[in-house]
Amino acid sequence: xxxxxxxxxxxxxxxxxxxxxxxxxxxxxxxxxxxxxxxxxxxxxxxxxxxxxxxxxxxxxxxxxx
Numbered sequence: 001x002x003x004x005x006x007x008x009x010x011x012x013x014x015x016x017x018x019x020x021x022x023x024x025x026x027x028x029x030x031x032x033x034x035x036x037x038x039x040x041x042x043x044x045x046x047x048x049x050x051x052x053x054x055x056x057x058x059x060x061x062x063x064x065x066x
Contacts, residue, residue, distance in 0.1 A: 008014040022030060 008017070
């Protein structure tokens with residue numbers, strides 16, 4: 001884990017660097033980070049982590065043969 005401390009002159013510079021960092025990470029790592037933050041938020045609110053989530057709808061289209 002990189003434990004580098006950076007100082008920024010302004011907020012916009014910091015946000016741009018943060019954006020570049022997260023864009024450089026693979027998708028699975030970004031999703032894992034979102035999941036971890038979501039679980040921590042539930043813990044802070046005292047809510048159960050097994051609350052219902054949004055349901056995904058899967059639609060499959062078949063192309064007509066050519």
